[in-house]
Amino acid sequence: KAGVTQTPRYLIKTRGQQVTLSCSPISGHRSVSWYQQTPGQGLQFLFEYFSETQRNKGNFPGRFSGRQFSNSRSEMNVSTLELGDSALYLCASSAWTSGTNEQFFGPGTRLTVL
């Protein structure tokens, strides 16, 4: 079974631009979560989508948004990029078939904002 895939793997943008990242979950998984990972703050939860609905949201500004499609693929968008948005953005999928809701991570998209 293929794992979680994320595209692109690397991105370089300049301040003020916007960016869209894509995540394809493991086949059959309906939940997709997004995280930001930085050396200073570690892994921080952005949001979670389940069956095209946002189920949970972390404490990030409105410049960060996401959506999920009917095939469970998800995208996240960051508008008006700031230098501090440079990070590894990780996507995780889960089957959500039991109380465990184990999450499986993709390799991440490394975003650099210049």
Place this chain on the structure above:
Amino acid sequence: QKEVEQDPGPLSVPEGAIVSLNCTYSNSAFQYFMWYRQYSRKGPELLMYTYSSGNKEDGRFTAQVDKSSKYISLFIRDSQPSDSATYLCAMRNSGNTPLVFGKGTRLSVIA
């Protein structure tokens, strides 16, 4: 105080040593506890998962949860150079609440 505290290390041990990694937390509502391993330039992979208090063993890895002390541990026996990675603890209230991660401990196992 952050919800989950984890010593960032780095921790360097000789091959074959027993490694102890720990996290403390402040939210008594956490019930699900996980350990992830993250190699450089990779996403985290789930190593161990524990519900509530107790121990869980899987090969060379043992996870312990002490909810009364709000303290979790991961032990690695007979450590190998391939265990060199960053280890992240994570926890959540229930199955559909977000994971809260520690910052991770970087481990190096020297041959």
